[in-house]
Every structure is written in C-alpha cells, then in structure tokens.
Amino acid sequence: MKRICPECHFIGLGRHKGSLILGSAVIGLAIIMYGLMYQESVILSALMSIIILTIGAIGIRNYYKIDGDICPVCKYPSMPLINDQKGQQIINDNKLTIEDTVTFTCNSCDYKGLGYKTHSFKLSIIIILFGLLFSVYGLLIDQAIVLFGSIVIIGSGIYGISTNYTNQNKCPSCKNNTLIPIESRDQTKASTT
Numbered sequence: 001m002k003r004i005c006p007e008c009h010f011i012g013l014g015r016h017k018g019s020l021i022l023g024s025a026v027i028g029l030a031i032i033m034y035g036l037m038y039q040e041s042v043i044l045s046a047l048m049s050i051i052i053l054t055i056g057a058i059g060i061r062n063y064y065k066i067d068g069d070i071c072p073v074c075k076y077p078s079m080p081l082i083n084d085q086k087g088q089q090i091i092n093d094n095k096l097t098i099e100d101t102v103t104f105t106c107n108s109c110d111y112k113g114l115g116y117k118t119h120s121f122k123l124s125i126i127i128i129l130f131g132l133l134f135s136v137y138g139l140l141i142d143q144a145i146v147l148f149g150s151i152v153i154i155g156s157g158i159y160g161i162s163t164n165y166t167n168q169n170k171c172p173s174c175k176n177n178t179l180i181p182i183e184s185r186d187q188t189k190a191s192t193t
C-alpha cells in the first residue's frame with residue numbers, strides 16, 4: 001500500500017527498519033561466536049551461531065523489503081497510508097496529486113523513481129573498527145574461524161563506505177551511471193508531464 005510522508009510529501013512504498021551492512025556484520029559475528037565457543041561445545045556454539053545468524057538475515061531481509069512505513073527520502077518513521085484519513089488530509093491540505101514521487105531519472109533508459117540506497121558512513125566506520133578488533137583478537141588466539149568472521153565484518157563496513165561514493169549515479173534499472181537527481185517536486189511534475 002502506498003503511503004505519504006507528512007514531512008517531505010513523498011508518495012509511494014515505504015521501507016522497513018533494516019540494514020544490509022549491519023545484517024552482514026551480525027552474520028560475521030555469528031561466525032566469530034562459533035569460532036570462540038566450538039571447542040567447549042559444538043552443539044551449543046552452533047545453536048548460538050544460528051540464532052545470531054537468523055537475526056542478521058532478518059536485518060538484511062528487512063533492508064530489501066518494501067511496503068513498510070519509513071519514508072525512503074527523509075526517513076520519517078511512520079508514514080500514513082494515502083487512503084487513511086491522515087493521509088487524505090495531507091494530500092488535500094497541500095493540494096497534492098496522488099502519483100509516485102520521482103527523485104531520480106535515468107538518461108539511458110526510461111527509469112524514474114528512487115536511486116540506490118547508500119549506507120551510513122558512521123555505521124560503516126564503527127563496523128570496520130569492530131571487525132579490526134576481532135581480527136586482532138583472532139590473530140592473538142590463533143583462531144582462523146574468528147579471523148574469517150572478522151573479515152566478513154570488515155568487508156560489510158568497507159562495502160557500506162563504498163556505496164557513499166560509487167552507487168550514487170547508478171541506475172537500478174539499466175545499471176548505467178546515468179542517474180540524475182531531481183531537486184524539487186515542481187521539476188518532477190515538469191519532467192513527467
């Protein structure tokens with residue numbers, strides 16, 4: 001169901017709370033937990049790892065899931081449905097037309113919509129630091145599984161940082177670097193009509 005954002009007037013499908021890089025870092029943590037505990041008890045450590053792994057997987061799934069109530073543009077946490085009284089009121093008060101908000105348009109294909117999501121720079125740095133700590137620890141105790149898990153965590157953080165530089169112009173539809181942002185809603189209307 002489409003929603004409308006009271007803050008930036010975005011109209012379309014919302015997102016869920018979820019993080020690709022945090023989710024994959026948690027999967028790295030699950031590997032580390034196994035590496036630290038399997039000598040004590042294989043069953044217990046495997047069980048622990050599977051639980052942590054599931055949490056990480058849910059985080060990744062929620063990152064890709066659409067149809068949530070978080071605004072993809074300004075991150076407003078609880079957008080009302082456009083059919084709701086509250087949604088209708090925002091539409092009427094601002095004299096909006098009910099059409100999906102276009103924030104990016106592609107020069108190569110007909111794509112109009114949202115661009116690729118970037119990941120939090122700060123979160124990426126924190127993830128890398130955690131991964132580095134675990135990798136040092138893994139080296140100290142000479143445990144390859146821990147080292148492997150820490151590499152997964154560091155990799156998640158590096159990927160997060162890289163999205164801040166590389167994906168901004170990449171078109172989700174044709175994968176060319178020809179995506180251009182549309183600054184305001186008025187321009188959106190001008191380009192779509």
Ligand SMILES: [Zn+2]
Nearest residue numbers: 005008071074
């Ligand atoms: Zn918004």
Ligand SMILES: [Zn+2]
Nearest residue numbers: 106109171174
């Ligand atoms: Zn394109």
